[in-house]
Amino acid sequence: MSYKIEIQSLSAWFGSKQVLQDITMKIKQNVVTAIIGPSGCGKTTLIRCLNRMHELTPRAKVTGRVLLDGEDIYGENVDPVTVRRRIGMVFQKPNPFPMMSIYDNAAAGLKLNGIADKHRLDEIVEESLRAAHLWDEVRLELGKSGASLSGGQQQRLCIARALAIEPEVILMDEPTSALDPTAAAKIEQLIRVLAEDYTVIIVTHNMQQAARVSDFTAFLYLGRLVEYGSTKDIFENPKSELTEKYITGEFG
Amino acid sequence: MRSYRFRKLENRIMISLAYVALVIALIPLASILIETISNGLSAMSFSLFFEEIPPLGQSGGGIGPAIQGTLIVVALASIMGVPIGVFSGIYLAEFRQSRIASVARFLNDVLTNVPSIVLGIFGWVLVVVAIGWSVIAGAVALAIMMIPIVTRTTEEAIKLVPVNIREAAIALGVPRWKTTLTVVLSSAKKGIATGILLAVARISGETAPLLLTILGSRFWFSGFTQPTAALPLTIFNFSQSPFRTVDLPRAWGASLILIFIVLAINIIVRYATREKYG
Numbered sequence: 001m002s003y004k005i006e007i008q009s010l011s012a013w014f015g016s017k018q019v020l021q022d023i024t025m026k027i028k029q030n031v032v033t034a035i036i037g038p039s040g041c042g043k044t045t046l047i048r049c050l051n052r053m054h055e056l057t058p059r060a061k062v063t064g065r066v067l068l069d070g071e072d073i074y075g076e077n078v079d080p081v082t083v084r085r086r087i088g089m090v091f092q093k094p095n096p097f098p099m100m101s102i103y104d105n106a107a108a109g110l111k112l113n114g115i116a117d118k119h120r121l122d123e124i125v126e127e128s129l130r131a132a133h134l135w136d137e138v139r140l141e142l143g144k145s146g147a148s149l150s151g152g153q154q155q156r157l158c159i160a161r162a163l164a165i166e167p168e169v170i171l172m173d174e175p176t177s178a179l180d181p182t183a184a185a186k187i188e189q190l191i192r193v194l195a196e197d198y199t200v201i202i203v204t205h206n207m208q209q210a211a212r213v214s215d216f217t218a219f220l221y222l223g224r225l226v227e228y229g230s231t232k233d234i235f236e237n238p239k240s241e242l243t244e245k246y247i248t249g250e251f252g
Numbered sequence: 253m254r255s256y257r258f259r260k261l262e263n264r265i266m267i268s269l270a271y272v273a274l275v276i277a278l279i280p281l282a283s284i285l286i287e288t289i290s291n292g293l294s295a296m297s298f299s300l301f302f303e304e305i306p307p308l309g310q311s312g313g314g315i316g317p318a319i320q321g322t323l324i325v326v327a328l329a330s331i332m333g334v335p336i337g338v339f340s341g342i343y344l345a346e347f348r349q350s351r352i353a354s355v356a357r358f359l360n361d362v363l364t365n366v367p368s369i370v371l372g373i374f375g376w377v378l379v380v381v382a383i384g385w386s387v388i389a390g391a392v393a394l395a396i397m398m399i400p401i402v403t404r405t406t407e408e409a410i411k412l413v414p415v416n417i418r419e420a421a422i423a424l425g426v427p428r429w430k431t432t433l434t435v436v437l438s439s440a441k442k443g444i445a446t447g448i449l450l451a452v453a454r455i456s457g458e459t460a461p462l463l464l465t466i467l468g469s470r471f472w473f474s475g476f477t478q479p480t481a482a483l484p485l486t487i488f489n490f491s492q493s494p495f496r497t498v499d500l501p502r503a504w505g506a507s508l509i510l511i512f513i514v515l516a517i518n519i520i521v522r523y524a525t526r527e528k529y530g
Contacts, residue, residue: 081427091419
């Protein structure tokens with residue numbers, strides 16, 4: 001198995017506050033990697049560094065390298081916009097575009113990037129809604145507002161929207177934390193299926209979720225990568241005492 | 253502790269006071285509307301809309317050129333003022349921390365409070381001295397009045413667009429400028445439209461800047477570099493006329509039409525920018 005993403009000595013700041021300290025890790029292709037850790041440990045910042053969203057925050061700073069297929073996404077001639085088309089993102093709170101229909105939400109990435117061919121759009125919209133396990137629920141009401149769906153459906157719509165631009169990597173920032181357990185379970189199933197075609201990196205504060213959906217797990221604490229390995233090892237046989245304490249619920 | 257009955261009484265008194273205040277506030281509004289409608293309606297006639305303006309004291313004729321002039325001047329002012337205002341507002345919202353933005357925001361607020369007669373003099377110096385009393389001069393003066401209002405409301409409307417909507421587009425690989433011009437603007441369009449409406453309503457009734465720029469006329473529009481008539485000027489002239497029986501009804505008629513124009517613009521813009529999914 002080859003490495004899709006290599007993070008090399010990545011550090012990140014908000015103003016003068018350092019939130020990530022010298023993170024180095026390699027992420028494999030077509031697997032689900034979970035990032036766990038207590039609130040404020042830098043999980044979200046870490047994945048926001050992977051699609052160059054972190055730098056959009058005023059006074060935010062990043063150093064280090066992130067290689068996508070061996071090429072540094074922070075390289076001098078790299079346009080962050082192209083990086084974001086290859087590395088899609090799903091946010092914590094479902095955020096479909098409220099002024100757009102379900103169809104337009106799924107097609108948003110393509111339309112906003114200038115694809116107008118109706119036939120092709122129809123195809124991709126159906127494909128991505130199917131891939132997000134939403135098609136059967138919405139196929140008869142594609143013209144309705146994206147905001148009219150339930151929370152879980154909205155989140156799957158956001159996944160479909162991310163899939164429609166055919167990314168290689170999908171970042172998920174606590175994608176189920178705003179959802180009820182049934183809706184969360186559907187998303188978890190979906191994540192497993194997505195891993196067949198995509199490299200998935202998921203941030204979660206829910207350890208059971210990490211254990212259920214991921215192949216590899218990274219434990220972050222106070223901006224440092226404490227331990228990283230196969231999910232099985234992390235949960236059954238952690239090397240670090242800190243990791244053990246966290247997964248057994250001694251702190252969090 | 254005070255008794256329940258006492259608090260109930262206190263509550264009643266406060267609510268009654270609020271009602272009284274509301275009624276007092278509504279009296280002038282209602283009386284203006286009633287007065288304008290009752291006096292204005294009796295002045296309505298076909299010729300009022302479609303005939304040129306007669307000299308003071310002369311019966312017959314209408315105020316057609318004033319309606320036409322107001323529509324043209326306000327439209328031209330909007331064509332000049334709205335894009336500048338909207339784009340300035342976008343700049344202030346998108347680059348809110350930059351030094352230029354804070355200076356521009358301050359100057360914009362100052363401009364909002366400049367008395368309109370001063371803008372009239374400005375339009376006079378800028379345009380009238382060069383090409384004479386004209387539609388263009390009036391539109392420039394009114395556009396300058398619109399810009400700060402539109403800028404401010406656009407900025408506020410864009411700031412209200414949730415960050416997560418913006419991030420959703422950015423994460424899809426949409427460039428920032430495109431995100432702003434599509435997703436952000438369309439989320440903010442209702443607020444922006446309200447700002448434009450406020451500005452249009454405000455300039456439609458302005459008299460002072462027009463006195464110094466379009467001068468007024470009794471005849472139909474004859475070119476952008478020529479003087480023209482406008483409803484506020486016509487209302488002013490007729491209401492000051494010594495021939496009250498002939499001219500006062502025309503002033504009322506013109507007032508009613510002006511109110512209706514503002515109302516119509518309001519409804520049209522609200523309809524055009526309505527939320528698809530309420």
